[in-house]
Amino acid sequence: MSTINKAATQVDATIIANKRIGAYHQIILSVGEAVRHCRPGNFIAIQVGGDSSRMVLRRAFAISRTSETAQFGGTVELIVAPHGSGSRWLCAQSEGVEVNVVTPLGKAFGIPVEPANALLIGGGYGSAPLFGLADVLKSRGCKVDMILGASNGSKIYAPMEGKRSVNSLKIFTEDGSMGESGRVTSQLSQIVAERDIEIIYSCGPMAMLKAITEIADQLGVMHQASVEESMACGIGICMTCVLPVKDEDGAISMLRSCIDGPVMDGSKVCWDLVGKSTESF
Amino acid sequence: MSTINKAATQVDATIIANKRIGAYHQIILSVGEAVRHCRPGNFIAIQVGGDSSRMVLRRAFAISRTSETAQFGGTVELIVAPHGSGSRWLCAQSEGVEVNVVTPLGKAFGIPVEPANALLIGGGYGSAPLFGLADVLKSRGCKVDMILGASNGSKIYAPMEGKRSVNSLKIFTEDGSMGESGRVTSQLSQIVAERDIEIIYSCGPMAMLKAITEIADQLGVMHQASVEESMACGIGICMTCVLPVKDEDGAISMLRSCIDGPVMDGSKVCWDLVGKSTESF
Amino acid sequence: MSTPLDLSTTLGNAWFPSPLFTASGCASSGKELAQFISLKDIGAVVTKSVMNKPRHGRPTPRMAETPSGMLNSIGLQGPGIDAFLANDVPWLLAQGSRVIVSIAGETVDEYSVLARKLRAVSGISAIEVNISCPNVESRGQVFATDCDTASRVIDGVRKVIGGEIPILAKLTPDVTNIVDIAKSVVDAGADGVALINTVLGMVINLDTMKPHLGGKTGGLSGPAIRPISVRAIYQVHEALPKLPILGMGGVSSGRDALELILAGASGISVGTASFGNPSAIASIQKELVTLLAQRGFTSFQQAVGYAHRS
Amino acid sequence: MSTPLDLSTTLGNAWFPSPLFTASGCASSGKELAQFISLKDIGAVVTKSVMNKPRHGRPTPRMAETPSGMLNSIGLQGPGIDAFLANDVPWLLAQGSRVIVSIAGETVDEYSVLARKLRAVSGISAIEVNISCPNVESRGQVFATDCDTASRVIDGVRKVIGGEIPILAKLTPDVTNIVDIAKSVVDAGADGVALINTVLGMVINLDTMKPHLGGKTGGLSGPAIRPISVRAIYQVHEALPKLPILGMGGVSSGRDALELILAGASGISVGTASFGNPSAIASIQKELVTLLAQRGFTSFQQAVGYAHRS
Numbered sequence A, B: 001m002s003t004i005n006k007a008a009t010q011v012d013a014t015i016i017a018n019k020r021i022g023a024y025h026q027i028i029l030s031v032g033e034a035v036r037h038c039r040p041g042n043f044i045a046i047q048v049g050g051d052s053s054r055m056v057l058r059r060a061f062a063i064s065r066t067s068e069t070a071q072f073g074g075t076v077e078l079i080v081a082p083h084g085s086g087s088r089w090l091c092a093q094s095e096g097v098e099v100n101v102v103t104p105l106g107k108a109f110g111i112p113v114e115p116a117n118a119l120l121i122g123g124g125y126g127s128a129p130l131f132g133l134a135d136v137l138k139s140r141g142c143k144v145d146m147i148l149g150a151s152n153g154s155k156i157y158a159p160m161e162g163k164r165s166v167n168s169l170k171i172f173t174e175d176g177s178m179g180e181s182g183r184v185t186s187q188l189s190q191i192v193a194e195r196d197i198e199i200i201y202s203c204g205p206m207a208m209l210k211a212i213t214e215i216a217d218q219l220g221v222m223h224q225a226s227v228e229e230s231m232a233c234g235i236g237i238c239m240t241c242v243l244p245v246k247d248e249d250g251a252i253s254m255l256r257s258c259i260d261g262p263v264m265d266g267s268k269v270c271w272d273l274v275g276k277s278t279e280s281f
Numbered sequence C, D: 001m002s003t004p005l006d007l008s009t010t011l012g013n014a015w016f017p018s019p020l021f022t023a024s025g026c027a028s029s030g031k032e033l034a035q036f037i038s039l040k041d042i043g044a045v046v047t048k049s050v051m052n053k054p055r056h057g058r059p060t061p062r063m064a065e066t067p068s069g070m071l072n073s074i075g076l077q078g079p080g081i082d083a084f085l086a087n088d089v090p091w092l093l094a095q096g097s098r099v100i101v102s103i104a105g106e107t108v109d110e111y112s113v114l115a116r117k118l119r120a121v122s123g124i125s126a127i128e129v130n131i132s133c134p135n136v137e138s139r140g141q142v143f144a145t146d147c148d149t150a151s152r153v154i155d156g157v158r159k160v161i162g163g164e165i166p167i168l169a170k171l172t173p174d175v176t177n178i179v180d181i182a183k184s185v186v187d188a189g190a191d192g193v194a195l196i197n198t199v200l201g202m203v204i205n206l207d208t209m210k211p212h213l214g215g216k217t218g219g220l221s222g223p224a225i226r227p228i229s230v231r232a233i234y235q236v237h238e239a240l241p242k243l244p245i246l247g248m249g250g251v252s253s254g255r256d257a258l259e260l261i262l263a264g265a266s267g268i269s270v271g272t273a274s275f276g277n278p279s280a281i282a283s284i285q286k287e288l289v290t291l292l293a294q295r296g297f298t299s300f301q302q303a304v305g306y307a308h309r310s
């Protein structure tokens, strides 16, 4: 047996709940046993559009939180932005509808073996996987601070229950409509220093991940970034989702963000080369 | 302005009811004002599959009956056989769903100017338009007899209310599971003679229409047949739905069954040449 | 409110108030659509390819729906040029509609004969020369698959027409190099090209286990082929940036039209989309205006070929 | 119960227990799919086209979804033949899977070099020679668009391989006459052809207003192109009824597979469908058995090319 996708299963999952929260939809899917293998940072790939759909590819969403109850069995929660036709279709489905899913996929966030001071940074719906991560980190004795950012307040996803596990939560919006006005990186150096941060976890737009990497590298702080590249398959067979990543010797390879990520070592990703002609490597 | 499609309008119609009846679904659509122009024999073309559908063409259905009520405005009733992906999609829609429709389309059945003895013959869902036709004929003083046929009883559509306007109704099924066993043509010559039939109206599979034409021609009875050819557009712009039809001089043209039909003079249709290479004309 | 966006376009020396046209063979001769859209408010009606003689066309079934597309095999059924010019063109002109006549032949000569008959008619905005059909003199090989036969047809038509009416050569995408074909028809005197005709395809009927269409093969159209039409338009516009292109293939919304325009189309024909939605052209035209305005364009012309600029 | 339907097939002298294969480039080297389907229970794994040297491929974005299809522009990213033979082939053989190795080159010579390295490896069922890629010695023209270069590649590989392993030439549909290309590769020694590779297409991004893909153009695949693959297979089978065809292009269900088989395919590769559904090949195989049985076939072979029989 292969070691790739080894926890993944393909099941028909029922939509248990679908609720609008600001600019997003919180969607809860009953996925059964699969939930036991879902770790923060993993994602789910969902078939969209129904039987006679012209959309041939799955859509990938980060798993926000998981739970197991007697009534619904294992469930996963997603935070979905209605973006194009597939995500809009998903957001328009009502409770009871079945969708075919493959999960868990991708590499999860690495958890420190010893308790550490962790800073979690989320941009837009990028905060989704961070609350589940915060729970795990806290249960391992870590101190967890969090920074969330978005263009405006409706795009900040920060549920009440989620805040339980975080020591502090700072919010930035570009238009100042919630929290402070600015970006997640605005006070990053200070916060890292003040709070003695040892590891940064981030999830959000590529430009944000890149900016965080620069600061983290400067400060010498570890940084695990969950990247988001266009994915056709989500399971490693198509080579569309690649990113240039350096290995120990500095050699660059195009790694698949679906199976070698989405969580990657921020300092290894060649952010400047993303989307560039590979001849320049 | 053109005289083609001149009563047709394109509207979003709400599904008022969708009920299984034997092998079919009875679907009632609220189409508004358009209903006033719908005559027995006209059809409706429905967009199927929703926003991200891979089905690019409309589906055509005969208008079975129409009504106008205070609650729903104008409504049309269809009898739909779940056949391929489009009709199955339609049959799976629930009340309240909106579908885009174009109606009324096509030539309606011609109504005799003087009261006459009419025989209506339907095969399978082909009976759908005949009940509305029977009402009109009866209101014009015609005597209306009816023959329905299908492979088995679940495919006979003959609603209670519909029988009001018919003098007699005879049912044939090939497996004998309802009515007499046999085909609609089994006793046709006798019935025409006994009941002094002056005009036959038919709707059903092409092979049935052809068989009826042969008998009607022999007996010298007028025959209006509602044909069913694969239609891409339903409005006369694609030339896919053509049939070889003779004119007075015996010259054959390929007429569009969507605008020159679906109701045609049975004796003018060259049934033997349907689907044949046109070089043989 | 800002000044209204200038939607007008030209193809050669012909001017159109809007870049949205019907596609040949997908609007018959216009009458059938008049109930659903105002023919004078779109750019032009491109009529069904007409031949010299009346023609029955191919046997039925003539169509099959395919994923996001359809196959057709009509075989150029039509009334012949004489009846067409007597009945259909006058009606269209009376509506205030611009008319582009599409012609098709079985031989190089037939095209010239058709051109001669058209020359006598006034009011026609342009001629679309459908060379994506079989050449009976050359084992049924499609004219537009060979630079030589393609240019002989266009040359013949050009000589008859003179310089008055723009000639658009309609090309098939079923070739190894569409740019070569475009170059050869331009050398032969075409004022522009119409890209693309349908893609050759087939569907097997699983009940009969034989080819479904009466004509066995058919032409694939609809959204399924849009990436092919965008590519063909982009390639030809890149090689011949001054050549007017009437783009088509899978346009069913304003966003689709804009894709072809950015790739290099100066006009857009809408075909299969009208089958699924008789008012498609009118909606597309409306959507296009909004999309162009949102992107800061003040005229349609600014957007043509924009994807090539750096 | 009747006797089980015989699903086995052959391509040249290679035997496969089932006609359902992965498509090159749509299964990586197999490992990634093993969690979802049993690799030894399908016909064969056709591996991603491998080149002589490791290769980074094209810049991202590398894909765009299109109506009922997708465009890709991977640019043959891969580890190079040496690493591939050291790691991937042994793993696949250890699973009990049949392996068809797909090779790609930038020059006629590179193919021969690859063939030489393959000759040394045992256990490979067949070689798919992907000649639908650009020839750097000829202004990037795709090998398979020209009878001469296509046959030079196949001739080179054939000479190196000898008669032991069947060679399948993988052709592009982007040609004027695919039958001519098929004939020339057969003359050069191909045992069969793989039909079809992707169709050249483009998508313009309406935000950037530039071609969406990093490589500008890409290959169109998925159900949208199925009518094109059925047509290509039908044409080649009609011209060369004895030639084994590995069919592909838009197969995502048993009924789709059956269409290609009736048109003349002796094997079916499933590509894009596996992206949307990682267990697609297994479902298609199951559905195909039912469909064949319903139609009274007792073996898969009886159905191959059935649409041509009268």
Ligand SMILES: Cc1cc2nc3c(=O)[nH]c(=O)nc-3n(C[C@H](O)[C@H](O)[C@H](O)COP(=O)(O)OP(=O)(O)OC[C@H]3O[C@@H](n4cnc5c(N)ncnc54)[C@H](O)[C@@H]3O)c2cc1C
Pocket: A043, A057, A058, A059, A060, A061, A062, A063, A078, A079, A080, A081, A082, A083, A084, A085, A086, A087, A088, A125, A128, A227, A228, A229, A230, A231, A232, A262, D064, D065
């Ligand atoms: C690992 C991962 C985790 C993600 N988590 C979330 C999440 O928690 N919440 C959320 O709202 N979105 C998330 N996304 C983004 C989400 O996948 C896209 O918004 C979605 O696929 C867009 O599909 P669409 O049909 O709405 O848009 P379209 O633009 O119609 O999509 C067209 C095609 O492009 C692909 N695509 C487009 N945008 C993206 C993108 N940003 N990332 C990947 N593929 C894309 C689609 O999968 C599809 O194949 C995640 C993406 C990845 C890769």
Ligand SMILES: Cc1cc2nc3c(=O)[nH]c(=O)nc-3n(C[C@H](O)[C@H](O)[C@H](O)COP(=O)(O)OP(=O)(O)OC[C@H]3O[C@@H](n4cnc5c(N)ncnc54)[C@H](O)[C@@H]3O)c2cc1C
Pocket: B043, B057, B058, B059, B060, B061, B062, B063, B078, B079, B080, B081, B082, B083, B084, B085, B086, B087, B088, B125, B128, B227, B228, B229, B230, B231, B232, B262, C064, C065
């Ligand atoms: C004038 C007219 C009246 C009709 N009235 C009725 C009716 O009252 N009740 C009913 O159940 N059906 C009726 N039909 C048949 C109905 O249109 C087809 O069953 C339906 O289009 C099949 O669509 P599908 O998606 O289910 O099948 P598919 O096989 O997936 O359809 C594929 C394509 O072929 C076309 N097509 C397939 N079969 C037919 C057919 N028999 N006639 C026309 N187009 C076809 C479809 O429109 C579609 O474009 C009528 C057809 C016509 C032309």
Ligand SMILES: Cc1cc2nc3c(=O)[nH]c(=O)nc-3n(C[C@H](O)[C@H](O)[C@H](O)COP(=O)(O)O)c2cc1C
Pocket: B238, B239, C023, C024, C025, C026, C048, C049, C072, C074, C076, C102, C130, C170, C196, C197, C198, C219, C220, C221, C222, C223, C225, C248, C249, C250, C251, C269, C270, C271, C272, C273
């Ligand atoms: C039913 C049908 C008939 C057509 N007839 C013609 C024709 O007579 N002449 C012609 O040049 N193109 C003809 N075409 C091709 C269209 O004009 C157009 O090039 C093609 O369909 C692609 O555009 P679309 O995807 O918008 O339909 C026809 C297409 C269809 C679908």
Ligand SMILES: Cc1cc2nc3c(=O)[nH]c(=O)nc-3n(C[C@H](O)[C@H](O)[C@H](O)COP(=O)(O)O)c2cc1C
Pocket: A238, A239, D023, D024, D025, D026, D048, D049, D072, D074, D076, D102, D130, D170, D196, D197, D198, D219, D220, D221, D222, D223, D225, D248, D249, D250, D251, D269, D270, D271, D272, D273
């Ligand atoms: C992402 C992707 C990568 C591909 N890579 C290759 C390749 O390396 N070699 C090759 O011969 N074909 C390649 N193909 C073409 C497929 O093998 C197949 O011919 C084509 O996709 C049509 O089949 P489908 O519609 O089932 O995908 C690729 C296709 C896709 C979608």
Ligand code: FES
Pocket: A230, A231, A232, A233, A234, A235, A236, A237, A238, A239, A240, A241, A242, A256, A257, A258, A259
């Ligand atoms: S999405 Fe296909 S390899 Fe990553």
Ligand code: FES
Pocket: B230, B231, B232, B233, B234, B235, B236, B237, B238, B239, B240, B241, B242, B256, B257, B258, B259
């Ligand atoms: S269905 Fe298009 S002309 Fe009749």
